[in-house]
Amino acid sequence: GNSVTQMEGPVTLSEEAFLTINCTYTATGYPSLFWYVQYPGEGLQLLLKATKADDKGSNKGFEATYRKETTSFHLEKGSVQVSDSAVYFCALSDPIIGNTDKLIFGTGTRLQVFP
Amino acid sequence: DGGITQSPKYLFRKEGQNVTLSCEQNLNHDAMYWYRQDPGQGLRLIYYSQIVNDFQKGDIAEGYSVSREKKESFPLTVTSAQKNPTAFYLCASSIQLNTEAFFGQGTRLTVV
Numbered sequence: 096g097n098s099v100t101q102m103e104g105p106v107t108l109s110e111e112a113f114l115t116i117n118c119t120y121t122a123t124g125y126p127s128l129f130w131y132v133q134y135p136g137e138g139l140q141l142l143l144k145a146t147k148a149d150d151k152g153s154n155k156g157f158e159a160t161y162r163k164e165t166t167s168f169h170l171e172k173g174s175v176q177v178s179d180s181a182v183y184f185c186a187l188s189d190p191i192i193g194n195t196d197k198l199i200f201g202t203g204t205r206l207q208v209f210p
Numbered sequence: 211d212g213g214i215t216q217s218p219k220y221l222f223r224k225e226g227q228n229v230t231l232s233c234e235q236n237l238n239h240d241a242m243y244w245y246r247q248d249p250g251q252g253l254r255l256i257y258y259s260q261i262v263n264d265f266q267k268g269d270i271a272e273g274y275s276v277s278r279e280k281k282e283s284f285p286l287t288v289t290s291a292q293k294n295p296t297a298f299y300l301c302a303s304s305i306q307l308n309t310e311a312f313f314g315q316g317t318r319l320t321v322v
Contacts, residue, residue: 129310138216138300138313139253184252188308197243197268198304198311202252 097122101185101201108175108208116170116204118159118185126187128152128161128168133182133203142170142183175208182206213237216301216314223295223321231286231317233301241307242284245300246270247316253300259284260307288319295321 102117120126127146131139143152148163157172168185185201214235223229235242240261245253255268259278273292278284284303288295298318302311 127308127310131313136316136318138214138315139302139311141310141312144310188310197255197258197307200253 097126097187097189097199099185099187099199099201101183101204104182104203104205106204106206108206110177110208110210111174112208114170114172114175114179114206116183116185116206118168118170118201120166120168120185120187120199122166122187122189124189126189128159129186129188129198130157130159130168130170131184131186131200133184135181139184175206177208177210180206180208214301214303214312214314216299216317219315219317221317221319223319225321226290228287228289229295229319231288231299231301231319233284233286233314234282235284235303235312236282237303237312238281239303239305239312240281241304241309242278243302243304243311244268244274244276244284244286245302247298247300256286256299258307295319 098121100119129144130142132142133139143154145152145161151160159170182203182205184203217232243258244256254270257276259265275287300316301314304311
């Protein structure tokens with residue numbers, strides 16, 4: 096079945112450091128891939144997405160490239176800020192109804208950025 | 211503004227009481243979802259609905275019930291049969307199943 100695996104956190108960085116949060120997936124079809132962000136006490140917000148192989152999603156300085164050959168969708172940011180501290184979730188959706196009827200989420204990775 | 215509204219943000223109930231969490235969306239989305247999140251944990255799907263008057267159990271449906279009488283509304287009832295109801299509950303919607311989901315701000319339920 097479909098699944099998403101994220102690196103365990105917390106990831107602790109100093110401000111302006113480079114960020115990578117790894118995400119790999121297993122899917123029987125050709126899924127769309129997403130990164131969501133959750134700030135403390137809030138719901139999830141869609142950060143970026145990619146719908147086909149080699150697509151790059153980007154938003155707010157974050158980027159992720161859909162790599163079908165490595166089944167990965169790693170999240171990167173060149174220079175993190177304290178305000179980026181949050182929990183990040185990788186997710187996939189399989190567009191073929193019947194393969195799975197719902198979004199599949201990873202377990203989340205907490206990012207802590209210190210000044 | 212379009213979006214998903216969950217109410218209330220915080221809810222306290224005594225053990226043994228049923229409680230209903232509200233979720234309303236004005237995005238004209240067909241699909242809606244309820245997730246549960248425990249501290250330091252990921253999201254677990256409780257129920258989802260593809261269309262009005264239809265809903266399906268998710269991974270942890272026991273002790274919960276839902277209804278989908280209107281497209282805009284997908285209330286979740288946490289019953290007394292749910293053994294550990296204290297959690298953060300998230301409602302979401304999407305244009306259709308398996309497309310990107312948009313989330314509400316969540317309801318934190320505490321049962322004492």
